Amino acid sequence: MARIAPQVLRRYLFGGQVSSRRCVHRSRNEQLAPFQHFLHRRFNVTNSSVETPGSAAEGNPTPQNIDVAEASRSISNTPDPDPIIPFRKQLKDEAKKRKTESVGKKAKEDNQTLDDWELTVGIEIHAQLNTARKLFSAAASTINDVPNTHVALFDVAMPGSQPIFQKETLLPALRAALALNCNIPRQSKFDRKHYFHWDQPSGYQITQYYEPFARDGHITLYSHDGIAKEDGDQITIGIKQIQMEQDTAKTISHPGDEHWLDFNRVGLPLIEIITLPQIHHPSTAAALVRKVQIILNAVDSCVLGMQSGGLRADVNVSVLVSERRSRI
Structure with a gap:
């Protein structure tokens, strides 16, 4: 408890209220109770000897024989039974506690590997090309307009319609490959991949697999990209191939097992970037996707992000158990 000046103590004892930042304003009885007890015990002064507001008007005598300085020294040496912790210190203590807990939680989350398991990851990244037309029709390439307003006959597989390759869609794909x-x-050349689903009206997807337009690439990731510590300062991930293909229609789900289709997206030009299975840590896999997105945006090949469906990643995971030497 802080030392109280004699004049402050005098005003506190005989005035009832003190306008000082050292004192906590409480009710009159709560203010005078500890001092009345101290004076009664130390100086044999009764409660009626302490003047309270209004007591002078009632004719109560005012004590004159109290050594206020000695009382102040004695009170300053008395330990405070219920110390008041400043609010600012409480906030600092809570912030320090939260920081300590977050550091421990982060260290626990960073442990993403197990000694007996070996992770191998390959990623297929689908990126929507920044073009004005669809891949095989002259319909506008947009996904933000009114649904089903930019649909050509070939997009919905109308009988007799033929694909017409839009050459301008090749330019952003080449920029990405380089x-x-x-x-x-x-x-x-293009190939047909047959499958049946409601978002593909033709029953097949036009894509490239056997003879894609780009092969044998690579991307180098550095420590500042967020790769795992186990990968060192840098790691180079090989790219098997990049192929062009059609996108599917957008499915809009509603309550009651009801699904609507927006064919504005069907036939949009995509590139699929297929990496080699050379990733062995989740942090490195995430860093690869982030850097590919940055590169595609920088060369104006793909300007849409994952939040709008312009960039999607399929992660192929293989786990090797060291004890049994078998893959899962």
């Missing part, structure tokens, strides 16, 4: 250090062959 930025990812790929080789561009002189010839490539």
Whole structure:
């Protein structure tokens, strides 16, 4: 408890209220109770000897024989039974506690590997190209307009409609391939991948697999990209190939097992970036996707992010158990 000046104590004892930041304003009885007890015990002064507001008007005598300085020294040496912790210190203590807990939690989350398990990851990144037309029709390439307003006959597989390759869609794809250090062959071709789903009206997807337009690329990740510590200062991930393909229709789900289709997205040009299975830590896998997105945005190949469906990643995971030497 802080030392109280004699004049402050005098005003406190005989005036009832003190306008000082050292004193906590409480009710009159709560203010005078500890001092009345001290004076009664130390100086044999009764409660009626202490003047309270209004007591002078009632004719009560005012004590004159109290050594206020000695009383102040004695009170200053008396331990406070219920010390008041400043609010600012409480906030600092709570912030320090939260920081300590978060550091422990982060250290626990960083332990993403197990000694007996070996992780191998390959990623397929689908990126929507920044073009004005769809891949095989002259319909506008947009996903933000009114649903089903930019649909060509070929997009919905109308009988007799034929695909017409839009050459301008190849330019952003080539920029992406060169930025990812790929080789561009002189010839490539499209293939059909047959599957049946409501978002693909033709029953197949036009894509590239056997002869894609870009092969044998690579991307280098550094420590500032967020790779795992186990990968050192940098790691190079190989890119098997990059292929062009059609996107599917957008499915809009409603309550009651009801699904609506927006064919504005069907037929939009995509590139699929297929990496080699050379990733062995989740942090490195996440860093790869982030850096690919930055590169595609920088060369104006893909300007949409994951929040709008313009960039999607399929993660292929293989786990090797060291004891049994078998993959899961």
